[in-house]
Amino acid sequence: MQFVARQKELQAIEALTQGATDGRGGAVVVLGEAGIGKSTLLETVTEGLDGWLILRADGSEFEQDLPYAALHQLCSPVIEARTALPEVQRQALESVFGLAAGTTPSPLLVGLAVLGLFNELTRQQPVCCVVDDIQWIDAGTRQALAFVARRISSEGVAMILSGRPDGAGFPDLPQLPLAGLDEKEAQALLRSTGRAGLDSAVLDRILAEAHGNPLALLEFDGAADGPRKSVVEELEAEFTRRVRRLPEATQLLLGLAAAEPVGDLGLLRRAAKRLDLNLAVAAEAENDGLVTLGPRLRFRHPLVRSAAYQSVTPGVRRSLHAALADATDGQIDPDRRAWHRAHAVIDTDEDVAAELTDAAERTQLRGDFASAASFLERAAQLSPEPAGQAARLLAAASLRLKLGAFADARELLTRADRHPLDAGQRAQVRLQAATIDVHVTRSPEATAALVSAAADLGPDDATGTYIEAFSSAMFIDRLPGRLRQLGTRIRAQVPPREDPRPADLLLDALLDQAMLPVDEAVPAMRRAVDAFRTADLADPWWMELACMMALDLADSQATDEIAARQVELARRQSALAILPQALKFQAIGKTLFGRFDEAEAGLAEANAVDEAAGSVSLAFADVILAAWRGNAEQFDELRASIHDRVGRDELVAALYATAVLRNGLGDYAAALDATLAAYAEKALGSYVVWPLDSELVEAAARAGRPEAAVPAMEQLAGLARANPVPWAIAQHLLAQALLDPASPDTDSRYREAIDLLAQTDVRAQHGRARLAYGEWLRREGRRAEARVELQAAHESLAAMGAAAFAERAARELSATGQRPRREGTNPLDSLTAQERLIATKVAGGETSKEVAATLFLSPRTIDTHLRNIFRKLDITSRRQLRDLSL
Numbered sequence: 001m002q003f004v005a006r007q008k009e010l011q012a013i014e015a016l017t018q019g020a021t022d023g024r025g026g027a028v029v030v031l032g033e034a035g036i037g038k039s040t041l042l043e044t045v046t047e048g049l050d051g052w053l054i055l056r057a058d059g060s061e062f063e064q065d066l067p068y069a070a071l072h073q074l075c076s077p078v079i080e081a082r083t084a085l086p087e088v089q090r091q092a093l094e095s096v097f098g099l100a101a102g103t104t105p106s107p108l109l110v111g112l113a114v115l116g117l118f119n120e121l122t123r124q125q126p127v128c129c130v131v132d133d134i135q136w137i138d139a140g141t142r143q144a145l146a147f148v149a150r151r152i153s154s155e156g157v158a159m160i161l162s163g164r165p166d167g168a169g170f171p172d173l174p175q176l177p178l179a180g181l182d183e184k185e186a187q188a189l190l191r192s193t194g195r196a197g198l199d200s201a202v203l204d205r206i207l208a209e210a211h212g213n214p215l216a217l218l219e220f221d222g223a224a225d226g227p228r229k230s231v232v233e234e235l236e237a238e239f240t241r242r243v244r245r246l247p248e249a250t251q252l253l254l255g256l257a258a259a260e261p262v263g264d265l266g267l268l269r270r271a272a273k274r275l276d277l278n279l280a281v282a283a284e285a286e287n288d289g290l291v292t293l294g295p296r297l298r299f300r301h302p303l304v305r306s307a308a309y310q311s312v313t314p315g316v317r318r319s320l321h322a323a324l325a326d327a328t329d330g331q332i333d334p335d336r337r338a339w340h341r342a343h344a345v346i347d348t349d350e351d352v353a354a355e356l357t358d359a360a361e362r363t364q365l366r367g368d369f370a371s372a373a374s375f376l377e378r379a380a381q382l383s384p385e386p387a388g389q390a391a392r393l394l395a396a397a398s399l400r401l402k403l404g405a406f407a408d409a410r411e412l413l414t415r416a417d418r419h420p421l422d423a424g425q426r427a428q429v430r431l432q433a434a435t436i437d438v439h440v441t442r443s444p445e446a447t448a449a450l451v452s453a454a455a456d457l458g459p460d461d462a463t464g465t466y467i468e469a470f471s472s473a474m475f476i477d478r479l480p481g482r483l484r485q486l487g488t489r490i491r492a493q494v495p496p497r498e499d500p501r502p503a504d505l506l507l508d509a510l511l512d513q514a515m516l517p518v519d520e521a522v523p524a525m526r527r528a529v530d531a532f533r534t535a536d537l538a539d540p541w542w543m544e545l546a547c548m549m550a551l552d553l554a555d556s557q558a559t560d561e562i563a564a565r566q567v568e569l570a571r572r573q574s575a576l577a578i579l580p581q582a583l584k585f586q587a588i589g590k591t592l593f594g595r596f597d598e599a600e601a602g603l604a605e606a607n608a609v610d611e612a613a614g615s616v617s618l619a620f621a622d623v624i625l626a627a628w629r630g631n632a633e634q635f636d637e638l639r640a641s642i643h644d645r646v647g648r649d650e651l652v653a654a655l656y657a658t659a660v661l662r663n664g665l666g667d668y669a670a671a672l673d674a675t676l677a678a679y680a681e682k683a684l685g686s687y688v689v690w691p692l693d694s695e696l697v698e699a700a701a702r703a704g705r706p707e708a709a710v711p712a713m714e715q716l717a718g719l720a721r722a723n724p725v726p727w728a729i730a731q732h733l734l735a736q737a738l739l740d741p742a743s744p745d746t747d748s749r750y751r752e753a754i755d756l757l758a759q760t761d762v763r764a765q766h767g768r769a770r771l772a773y774g775e776w777l778r779r780e781g782r783r784a785e786a787r788v789e790l791q792a793a794h795e796s797l798a799a800m801g802a803a804a805f806a807e808r809a810a811r812e813l814s815a816t817g818q819r820p821r822r823e824g825t826n827p828l829d830s831l832t833a834q835e836r837l838i839a840t841k842v843a844g845g846e847t848s849k850e851v852a853a854t855l856f857l858s859p860r861t862i863d864t865h866l867r868n869i870f871r872k873l874d875i876t877s878r879r880q881l882r883d884l885s886l
Contacts, residue, residue: 006041012176013045017052017158020126023860025152027159029134029170032178034232034303035215038162041178042130045160053078053127059136059163060261061306066339067363067371068096070131070141071114073262081120082113086853089113096140096366098333105366106576107140108612111147112856115155118148119858122156133302134163134170139370142169147612147856149173154861180212189217215301232303239307242288250284251311252320253277254291258309259320259340263296270327275319318344335359338375348384356382357392364399373399377412390419394428406436427456431465438472444482447473451486455493463503464541466490470510471545474687483685487511502531506542509549514687518715519722525549526723532565533558540569540578544585551589552690554719554728556762559589567602571854580606584621591625592691594763594800597828599625601837605855608834612856618642620653627661628764630804635661652678652688659695663702664804671699672708679711690719694731694765698772701738709739727765730756734769741776750776767796771809783816794820828884830872838865839873843882 009030016026030038046054057073075097082093092105092113105113121127131137131145149159149170161170165177181189210216213231219238243251256271257263269279285291290308292298299305309317325340338355345352356379363372376396383389397412413429413436421429430453437446447469454465473486491511497504509528512521532546543566550558563586570579583606590599603622610617623638635657642654655678662671675696682688693712700709713735720732733753737746750773757766774789794809810820828836834855841851848859848866855862870876873884 006037006044006178009041009176009178010044013041013158013160016160017045017049017126017128020128020152020156020158023154023156025155025157025159026174027149027152027161028174028176029168030160030162030176030178031165031168032162033164033213035213035235035301036178036180037214038178039132039301040214042132042160042162046128046130049126049128051125053121053125055127055129057131057137057141058261058302059131059133061136061302062259062309063261063339064136064138065371065374066138066335067366067368068110068138068140068144069261070137071110071144072097074129074131074141075114075117078117078121081117084120085113085116086849089116089853093117096368098362098366101365107143107368108147108576108609108856110140111144111612112853114144115148115151115858116852118152118157119155119860122860126156126158129157129159131159131161132163134161135167136163138368140366140368146170146173150611151857151861154864155858180210181214181217182212186210186212186217189214215303235303236307239290239301239304240311242290243285243304243307243311246284246288247281249277249281251308252316253279253281254285254308255312255316256320256323257282257291257297258299258305259317259343260324261305263298265293265295265297267324267327268297271320271323274323274326318346335362335375342378342382345382348382350382350384350388353379353382353384353388353392360395369399369403373403373408380415386419387422390416390421390425393419394425394432397432398428401432401435404439406440410436423456427453430456438469442472444473444486448486448489451489451493459495459497462494463501463507466494467503467507467510467542467545470507470514473685474510474514481685484515487515502528502535502537502546503542505531506546506549510545513549513552518718522553522719522722525553529553529555529558529562532562537565537569540566540573540575540582543569544581547585547589548689551592553723554690554725554731555723556589556593556727556760560593560761563589576609580609580617583609584617587621588624591621591628592764593761594765594767594796594802596625596629596801597836597840600833601840604833604837608855608857618645620651620657623654623657624660627657627664629801630661630664630807632661632665652681652686652692655681656689656692656695659692659699661804663695663698664802664808666702666808668699668702671695672703672705675699675712676708690715694735697735697738701741706739709735713739726756726759727762730754730760730769731765734772737776738772741779746776763796763800764802767793767800767802768805771797771805771812774809775812778812778816787813787816787818790816791818791820828873831869835865835869835872838862839869839881839884842866842878843884845882 013028016028019026030041032038055074055078057070059070063069079093079097082090085093088109089112091100092109094100095105096110118127118129134142145159145161150172152159161173210220211231216231216235219235243254246254252275253272256275256277257268260267260271265279272279282291282293282297286293290300290304292300299308312320321340322344325337325344328337328340330337338352338359341352342356356375360372360375360379363375373396376392376399380389380392380396383392393412393416397409397416400409400412409432413433416425417429431450434446434450434453437443438450450465450469454462454469457465470486470490473483490507494507500508505524505528509521509524512524529546529550532543533550537543543562547559547562547566550562563582566582567579567586569575570582583602587599587602587606590596590602599621603625619638619641623635623642626635626638639654639658642651655674658674659671659678662668662674675692678688678692679696693715696712697709697716700706716732716735720728730753733749733756736743737749737753740746750769754766754769754773757769760766770789771793774786774793777786777789790809790813794806794813797806797809813820828839831839837855838851841854848862852859852862869881873881875881
């Protein structure tokens with residue numbers, strides 16, 4: 001009856017469920033204080049869903065540290081449907097649910113597997129996923145639900161989440177707040193329960209104290225003693241009084257049920273037997289309206305559970321947990337057994353601490369680092385020996401660090417540091433503290449501290465730390481000479497190795513590249529790139545740095561190969577922390593090679609992974625692609641987003657992109673300003689990408705300031721001497737031709753550069769070389785020859801999508817008296833980046849399930865995109881899509 005006043009909210013949720021019935025799923029978060037009617041609203045909604053599959057879970061204050069506890073409640077009844085999922089998703093679910101051993105599934109993979117499970121279930125009937133008290137659900141379940149909620153727009157799934165405003169989370173989902181009832185509605189509710197006949201003074205007091213809270217209206221009797229603090233606190237006090245009026249055995253049984261949030265009657269029966277209790281005594285609580293008995297024991301409200309748990313003494317609570325631990329099968333549910341044992345002991349206990357540590361290890365294998373850290377923190381509290389406490393605190397701090405919970409990690413390190421530590425543990429404290437500082441402050445001082453901490457590590461671990469520290473400093477340290485000082489320190493700390501690994505060679509090359517002239521650094525760079533190119537590596541870490549170094553060597557083939565290997569390894573291992581960055585480095589290479597559509601597809605996939613993870617990364621690869629395409633409007637938007645994130649414009653990658661765009665548009669003064677700003681950053685110690693030298697030369701030559709290009713010419717000449725590969729030699733020849741157009745060697749320099757670039761796959765540079773040559777020929781009065789070069793440049797640049805440079809070629813061609821040949825419109829241009837990516841993958845033979853797994857979407861969403869693709873391309877089948885030139 002209280003939902004007479006909830007018609008608006010009911011209509012909103014009914015619109016959601018109707019949409020899901022039509023294949024347009026969605027999610028909503030119902031927010032309100034305790035007792036406001038959230039649970040009743042959910043019950044009202046689900047009771048009206050005939051023919052639906054209802055999946056339910058309830059967050060529990062006592063289980064929020066148990067890994068995927070709420071997800072177990074939600075999906076256990078339908079877990080058999082996993083057999084229809086792709087193998088990697090099925091394995092992720094089996095690992096999370098303890099059905100099989102396996103590698104650690106990432107939170108994204110778990111979310112994708114749950115989405116796949118829901119997709120399979122909706123083949124039979126629509127699914128309503130209801131989760132109450134979300135403020136208490138565990139971190140793993142929270143991540144999975146957030147992932148799924150953002151991806152059910154094409155599914156027959158309605159997700160209804162409810163919780164209290166302070167801590168419910170899910171801020172990016174639609175919110176449905178529940179307010180208290182007004183006076184008229186409150187009186188109607190009281191009349192519906194037969195309480196309207198109360199004394200008017202009592203009735204007025206109930207109305208005043210309840211503040212429109214429906215549960216308070218039903219429970220308050222108007223006879224409270226003393227001042228009230230809040231409606232919720234008074235409700236808790238009222239339920240506590242009601243629990244304590246029950247027989248002692250019933251109170252004890254309610255306390256037992258409160259300590260076992262799942263409400264498993266079988267487990268409760270076994271635990272009750274150990275306490276000489278009979279489940280029949282629960283009837284007293286059921287008669288009083290505090291619990292409901294059925295397949296599971298359910299409390300009327302979370303406040304009743306809290307009251308039942310708090311009503312027994314601490315000593316009794318420990319005995320309840322001990323009984324539950326004894327009744328829990330250690331083979332089937334070892335983590336919950338360990339959790340109950342941890343709450344059953346009063347003193348330190350190494351056996352329980354060891355059991356919690358084992359649970360933490362299992363939980364890590366399920367990908368839930370937050371729960372694993374909680375287990376280890378509790379294990380540390382129960383460890384009788386200081387050494388055990390310290391080891392477990394350090395392990396917990398490491399997990400909190402991986403989660404990005406830097407304040408929690410630092411607090412754990414402080415606690416560990418109060419114990420006697422051995423040399424290895426002391427080194428770990430220093431290393432983790434320095435790593436936290438690097439992430440929090442991004443300061444040179446923190447980087448220097450990280451290098452100092454690495455000196456205490458073994459050589460294998462130290463190399464990775466040095467690479468992380470130095471590569472970070474390359475992009476953040478802006479004081480002249482400090483990067484060199486850091487490199488000198490690392491050199492002094494790194495012992496020589498007789499058989500260096502690829503990572504050791506990479507560190508050596510990074511140091512040489514930053515500290516030596518280019519021609520002296522090339523040998524070490526070449527060794528590192530060749531190692532990453534040829535070694536049978538199983539780890540994708542650091543490969544993007546090797547890819548960047550291959551680009552600095554003007555080795556397009558190595559750049560392409562290393563980037564492709566990193567992406568392939570990251571995909572195969574589901575290394576989703578690495579995959580987006582790998583795809584972005586690959587996209588930068590493809591952009592420079594003139595394969596813009598491939599670059600855009602890779603960026604669409606990278607952005608899909610970032611969006612799935614709820615993370616936002618700097619759009620450097622995107623802004624470089626926009627610059628090469630000559631899309632000034634998109635470029636400005638992306639550049640603004642980078643500025644908003646970082647707070648400054650002097651970022652070398654963004655400056656390089658600016659130079660490309662402005663050179664393409666013919667705004668050479670602005671291009672020169674951008675390249676000189678980048679060189680100023682280099683003087684401060686920042687890393688500068690090699691292709692920037694060519695942009696500086698062209699801008700300086702066109703702007704009439706050839707003297708500004710001297711440092712770039714030195715770099716290009718040094719690289720061509722030390723590393724005489726076609727791309728490097730060609731760029732040096734082009735620079736000479738641009739800066740000295742009156743030289744008798746200019747014509748031959750242009751021709752040789754064009755011939756060398758034709759031997760490579762850097763199509764964009766080849767097109768620009770022909771453009772520059774055509775421009776020079778026209779100015780020399782050699783119109784016929786100029787037309788040949790300019791037409792070829794226009795066609796190649798337009799075909800790859802370098803619109804600004806193509807337009808520059810068209811203007812020059814028109815000046816020779818010839819109109820450029822225009823290509824017809826490409827129907828693929830009507831597709832969005834994501835649609836083009838999906839079309840490319842489907843045309844390559846991938847199924848909807850395979851594409852969905854790659855892009856972290858559901859197969860039904862992929863099919864929806866395909867329908868849009870077919871409509872835009874005026875085709876009707878996948879076969880026709882394969883026949884198109886993608």
